[in-house]
Amino acid sequence: MDVSTIIRKTLRVPRSAAPAGDGAVVARQMDAVLATAGYKATRELLEHVAGLEPGAATDLAVDVVGAARALVGDHVRHNAYFIDFPRGVPDTVEFWVSCLRSAFVPDKRRKATDKELLALLGDGLVGLLDLPRYGRYQHTYAELLAAHDELIASVKDRVTLLRLGGSLEDETHALYRTLAESATPLGEADLGLLAELADGCADVELTAVPVRENRAVLNAARLTAGRPLVAVDTVLDVLRTACQASGGDVTLAEPTRFRSFSRRERRVLLAALDHVVAGNEGKLGDVNRFSRRFKRLGEYLHPHEYPRFPNARDVFAVARGEKTAQSTAGRAEAAFAADDVAGAAAILTAAPGMLLRSLDRLLRNASEAEQDDVLDAAAKVLGSVSGRVLCSVREHLGNRAEPDAARVFTTRGRRAWVTEDTRPPLPGDVVTRACALIDAELTSRLPRYEHLVVDPAVLDVALPLSGKASEDGFAVLPRGSRSHVDGEVLRFFTHWRQTSRSTDFDLSALLLDADFHYAGHVSWTNLRDGGAVYSGDVTDARDGASEFIDIPRDSVSAAYVVPQVNIYSGEGFDEVAESMFGWMTRDREQAGAPFEARTVRTRSDMRGGGRVALPIVFARCHDGSWTATWLHLYLTGSPNFNRVEANRAGTAGLVRGMLRRRYLTVAHLVGLMRAAGTKVTEWEPGVELDGPVTFLGVHQPDGLPDAAEVITLDRLNRLVPN
Template sequence: MALSLESLVIRHSHRLPVPQGSAGEGTAAARQFDAALMGVGFKLSAELLERLSLLSEAAVLHTARRTLRTVREMVGDHVRHNSYFIDFPANVPDTEEFWMRCVAQALGDEKSRENVLTQPAHGVLNLLSLPTYGTYQHTYEEMLAVQDELISSAGDRVTVLHLGRDLDDELTDLYLGLAGSTTPLGEEDLRDLKVLAGRCALGPQPEAIPVRENRAVVNQARLGAGAEPLLDTVTDVLRLACALSDGDVTLEEPTRFRALSRPVRRALLAGLDAVVAANSAKLADVHAHREPFKRLGERLHPHEYPRWPHAADVFAVARGEKEARTFDSRVESLLDAFDIAGAAKLLRSAPGKLFRNLDLLLRVAADQEERDTVVAAAVEAAPEVSGRVVLSVVEHFHNRERETDRPRVFVNRRGRAWACADHRPPVPAADRDRLTAALDAEMRRRLPAPGRVLVDPEVLDVALPLSGRATAAGLGVLPRGSVSEVDGELLRFFVYWKETEDRTDYDLSALLLHRDYSTDSWLSYTSLTAVGGRHSGDVTEAPDGASEFIDLTLDRVRSTFIVPQVNIYAGEGFEEAEESFFGFMLRDGEQKGRPFEPRTVRMKSELRGVGRVALPLVFRHEDDGRWRAKWLHLYLKGISSANRVEENQVSVSKLVRAVVEREQLTVRYLVDLMSDEGTAMDLWDGERVPNEPVLYIGLERPEGLHPDSRVITLENLRDLIPG
């Protein structure tokens, strides 16, 4: 467990807890450790290198083995990345030439000749029937033998590992940060919170746990430790029951409830009873999850506990035996009667719901008086609404400023996305502007007065992480909608997957679009050498893991957009495979090296969506001649098998347009609000840092910051969102 906990700290903070071991002369071993880290794109900070040098050689080597294992997994170097074409990217054949070569080899094989000869009579040739198609024809070691060593470049990625505090202190800080997050966590962070909560449930706690999924995970640990769970809605109890059954605390997927022990049943029923006894109106929340509540009631046996009658009422409502009129039905009745002022007044008692209905209320209001009432209610309620929701509404209305024929995009909690035409009438500009100005002022009021702020300019176009589900787990991953510079001549995509039990075929492809989002061309297993690019070859099964790559020389690409995608052609979904991840590398034009070189990896993200087509990000050729990436983290539903870039180009194009043309709230927005309040704001030049404490906001923590500085990087960017 100690190893996994230390690894957890490294992944989340890029800090190594204070290394332990006997004192000694570890300078040489520490430098060897640093050199080994640089081989995978990491290095030790000066402070950490100095600390390690004071330990014995054995202690340094012990720390090095554990740390290298973690960082190699972070960057995707913990597996063997073979390529179908042994000397990729050299000598990649033309597609038809390659297929004919496979046919000729099959005809020369007595076992496969007859099968191949009979297929043309049916008008189709199955590539999978060709013995040399789709499976590696060489070993990983043979591939390495024909590849050149990587020539180092000043542009190679270097991620610094900093010296942390004691492991217990690091774990406590990480627990407090995740549990108290003001925005929902991604799936990996939620799993990590579960591990941390089991260790920290009886220690220091955050002032508040505003995100309900986080609260469910913490409550599970508290219940296991003998502490009272934190419950103030009936849905909190349902989420806790899901957590106890290792189910989905987001309530997106159905949970199969386990048989629960009598003490646990009593705790859940007592919690339900107390919540409803304090406010019977909360019975209306049952309607949103009637079926899960009915199934939970079968496990809790509330009839055995007459001392908790209010808990029994919960299940009576779920079964339809007791009436509990919902808040939403009351709002709908007022809207059906065109009583906009009445609806706004009622929604004022539920500020979050009011904010989520502002666009509708302003659109259907009959006159300026009604719109004034809606805006006034929103301004009055704003201080009671979470920062995440306020920022979401600001972003929403920024994107309602112009009338356009661009599609409207929808994304669910699991990253599944779809787009459709936007037929909503516009919101009057004057009302929209009054509302956004008031919300800007509210956010400005909530932001701290940090003194001096030091900002890395590269973080300004990073989208605010209003939900952790808008960011995939991985290294160098930015939230959906973020824009980042692409500084390199050669762009290389990669995908790795390993099947669990069924034959699984993932296909890495790249769709190239014109400025108007129409298709230019693509690179895939059916088009190995388009637009001067190279595809590493189709691998059609992965019992031991498989990789595919695509190379593009950027100055030879004449398209405006490059859209990498991973299509599931056959077999297990992204969440069913034992492992699957995507990433991209950047290299100088003449920089040689193996197909996968960890030092050149700029991003590696886990593929864990529910769709059959993954769209991690899109690259856009800007008017200034530079390439920039916009992050998507989206999944298309696709079809059950045989997903191909040729078949999904229209839906991908529509979705890409909807996201590319959408304006995101970025770090720049909050930095500008801080500047308006007179905060001293400096842009970091990448070299010297101040001697005084600062609030530093950047992609990575620089060395030499004052120890009392507050640091916001990609790992804890959510801390920038006010509560």
């Protein structure tokens, strides 16, 4: 594992094992460079670098600075089409006409009249992309910087602490444990990182691996190493392992093309299947959901060559339709078809997670007498349900006492669509009883902290119930999380770099009123709207391209501002070499270049499968303050020519549904801990803390006791009980 990855994931710098020496000059230089990107090295980190041999100190400093700058997007040059942005941005039509004049007026020494220009154009149609000036930088990055005054430092600028960690081996093992033992599913990037770590950390002891996808990643490494699979208790666990070992989708959302397995690997996989089914033929019911994939897997495992695994052969017999196996879900559906809701609930007690996920449907279709039976059945199995599912169902039920503003569906790939909510709401007393049952179970599982010190900024963060509801990046929060927005000017930015085809991303902003109706937009088709300003359209990104939008908070009257990135043409978000979105805040008098790393509040990757990215939404509160709510969603869009005007209705409905939803936040679990007797106090900078404390916040501050346990964004999923 390299140092940069550890820094990027934990904001800790592994200790170097290099010889001692005098690296004081390097330490001072490193600290100065970090300050320009909004970072501050702790005293321990500076002392460590200063105590290294100069060459080794330089190598470590280069890794630290490179990783820190990349986190906020400062590893690339962010040029803007209009060199004076946000000043000097012309009217949209005037700009287009100037591009036409530049292309078609032969005498550059005089300005042609509109009549002359029309005569030169004749009757032909001219595309903007055909004009030499349009969509291509007309100046270098150095010229852009020369055109802007230096950024004036402000106490409001972001300062992120970088701390000294343990040895590289210790930090690697700690990161491995954090990922493997996560109580919630990981995102794509973290799953890939776990797979990379699994090869070198096979002997690291783990307390538990509750998420099945994580188990499959670890088992795929064991399979390659010739070891037996562990913690396998369903046939799908084996299928996931085979998919991961073949470089496919461990989540089973997409089909996998299996590779050829060695005889040793075939024996391991078949032995695992045989062990799962032995003595429990009910496990065969899961085969029906993925019968095609099991048939394909059987073609690669050759189960007929291994007569000592008869139960494994039954798996493939069910997949081929030669043997019947009814699943728990199938028997429950039969009970539903017979209007026997209580019977369906009783059947689902054999699959506790499925019962909890079906609780809304069961209660919605139950009579008053059956509602008691359903809640009794749920109460019996709560102890067998994962904490993640409990939290997810608790959040869902908290929104079911009244119809949703809009019913929003999201996929694992973060695709989203909206429809009308036609479900009748659940009775308020039923919702209250069900939520009380879940809260009691969660309370019994929550960790017992002697003294919990909470940064108020973390209370509105939605519980990270899945890494797939987020993106990799810097200070990125889970979907539904809200945070306060400071600064007089809000500036969005996007940067992308194409892989092989000419690719045009368009940063845009949809403006909505208090009723979520269209109130304007800013994009390449409308460079200005009120005080909002667009930096100009860049249409080719072979060397990388950046676009910006300025939103002066006191000049924009919209109640909601929805930044989005539309793919106009070329490669998708998951095809380009690099793709990011972020936002900065600054005061007007600070000046500076379009991109200033120390003003970046968050930066997230964009790797979804849709053609329109909706990373976040900003809302104006009644008191004039602003909040940011993370979405991490993608619209399918069109294959090409996506524009903010074309998707405004769907976007407005989606935003309305997302903002009206009540998410289960950190505040809810903190409230349960407080009610259970945990001492909870609010973090105040400068106030000394005595005794053992656990700090809960977005980032770790200075001033905590040396022995304090710290839970920040990178470990927030530890709050979710197993």
